[in-house]
Amino acid sequence: MACKTKDLEKLLDVYALLTSTLDLKAVLTEVLNKAGAALKAEASNIMLLDAATGELVYEVALGEAGPRIMEQTRLKAGVGLSGWVAKNLRPLLVEDAYKDPRFFPGLDKKTGFHTKSVICVPLFAKEQLIGVAQVINKKDGAAFTPGDQVLFTRYCGVAAIAIDNSLLHGKALQQDRLQHDMRIAEEIQSASLPSDIPSIRNLRVECRSLACRYVAGDVVDITRLPDGRLAVLVADVSGKGVPAALFGAKFSADFEYLAQADPEGGALFNRLNAIVTKRSKRGIFITAVYAVIDPASGSVEFVNAGHLPPIIVGPAAGACRLAGASDNPPLGIMEDITYKSTRLTLATGERIVFMTDGVWDAKSPSGARLGPEKVNEILADCPELAVPRLMKAISRFTEGQALADDITVVGVGYGDYEERTFSSETKSLAQARKFVEKLALAHGFDDRNTGAILLALTEAVSNIIKHTYRMNPDEKIRIGVGRSPDQFSVHIRDWGDRQDPGRFVSRDLADIRPGGLGVRYIREVMDVVEFDDKLWDGNELHMLVRGKGNK
Amino acid sequence: MQIRTEIVEDGAPGRTVVITADGEVDMHESPRLRKALADSIGYRPAAVVVDLAGVTFIDSSGVATLVEAMKLAKAAGVALVLAGMIDKVKDVFALARLDKFFSLAATRQEALGV
Known part of the structure; x- marks a missing residue:
């Protein structure tokens, strides 16, 4: 009873490994170390199933012959005791391997190791085979017992979870990388x-x-x-x-x-x-x-x-x-x-x-x-x-x-349309007004109504300089002016961060304080004001005054 | 924008600082007007008259500058009068319903009471 409790305590230690690292090899090595110690085994290994070929691939091999076993890398489907376990999805307890016809002595020949007693257990994740684990030879020369098999199967449960976690993590990483690549592709395409x-x-x-x-x-x-x-x-x-x-x-x-x-x-x-x-x-x-x-x-x-x-x-x-x-x-x-x-x-x-x-x-x-x-x-x-x-x-x-x-x-x-591009310096405000003033007067607006249009223009461009470009003078602003018999339109384009139109609220006029008037002026002066945030880069404000001059 | 500041000792309100602005007041120019106003109010005259007769354009940054100065002047017990605004500049104050909030005079002379 005391022995069993001790075994369970050791098993709990193994579960703690699962949360300690994402390094699969490190977890599996620790699981085998602890299982090997509990079962007093000379050697142990874990092989993962290569679903594409059906082969078993050595992931970790411990014991004297471990490094040489790892050199073999993979075992063909159905070969040896582990191949039988992978095929039949059942654990195997063998007292003397050389008396079992399923045993493949080729590895012993290559490594110089002499296999006697073996426990070989299939590893499952979500009811699918993902690998095989085995412990080989008791240190005292005795054969493994059915009790040993039960204990080893428990250790293998932990190994299976670690492998499954690792595979999921790998898939998530791959997905992340793919998404990252797609975002770069999107940027490249946007730039074109x-x-x-x-x-x-x-x-x-x-x-x-x-x-x-x-x-x-x-x-x-x-x-x-x-x-x-x-x-x-x-x-x-x-x-x-x-x-x-x-x-x-x-x-x-x-x-x-x-x-x-x-x-x-x-x-x-x-x-x-x-x-x-x-x-x-x-x-x-x-x-x-x-x-x-x-x-x-x-x-x-x-x-x-x-x-x-x-x-x-x-x-x-x-x-x-x-x-x-x-x-x-x-x-x-x-x-x-x-x-x-x-x-x-x-x-x-x-x-x-x-x-x-x-x-x-x-x-x-x-x-x-x-x-x-x-x-x-x-x-x-x-x-x-x-x-x-x-x-x-x-x-x-x-x-x-x-x-x-x-x-x-x-x-x-x-139709009648002109546009100019200005730098995002505050001194561009006067230049932009000059450009639009000439066209507004030519359209037939009187000095006062032209002044109102220039006010809306100045407010809009000031907002871009201040809020969109955060006073960076090295950006650009394009102003387009369209004129048709019954309409005068101003389109102001920037290439800054996308702005949230919900942010553009005019303040209550009863609230007498500096600032917050720009949007109010634009809306009061223009018949139509539409903020366009559906460009792939930047923003555009469209402002229309109906009528042929003298609003 | 050109800004001139002068002190008139014999104005009706008493010692008065007259700030004369010419040209356009926008975000590029308003910081200089703001400084002239703050300096003048800090001088604690009886009144500050802002002669805007030569101002052909003002935007919300200019209006905000004057609103701020009005509050500063009130706190300092200094009268602030805006004088000589042309119609399209007056429109900008009217659009924000601020024409009632300021003391307005048709001319600099009217503001000085001379």
């Missing part, structure tokens, strides 16, 4: 998205992109051509996640290279299609739309390869037309297709919107799809703010749920 879109007079360009996983299969490219025209590519690689992103990254590089040589749509898509078709594996293909827009005339030459037709909204609220459906197949389906481009002309105040079908496929928590009708309605509701409002609507519709597909939206507004 057009952030500082080229400034072209008369064209207001907006671009938004959301990945349904870490990385997206959507491709977007916005370039100012040497002749001053704007080239826009929006493409969607079939499938999602890493394969689509990799295929898209290569496509993007091919596009950049080929577009430099000849940016004209039809010929460009013919060459891209030949490359994509050759490279396509597992039926992967790309839908794409590519447009070249002339800021002088509003003319748009575009080619559509099986992509959603661009939507044209404005100039009046509610006006919406489709640029014509594609009669070209996607890229990568078959070679020797001649892609043809189409022409259209944007009227002043119109905005052409390119998007991937992830927008239509955005889903609400109840499973409803956003769909084309709703998308067109949102875009047409306020053409000047079509893109940011669409992104906000998607966010509201999905209620933060994971996206069903990647989403990319590019809007190009044609």
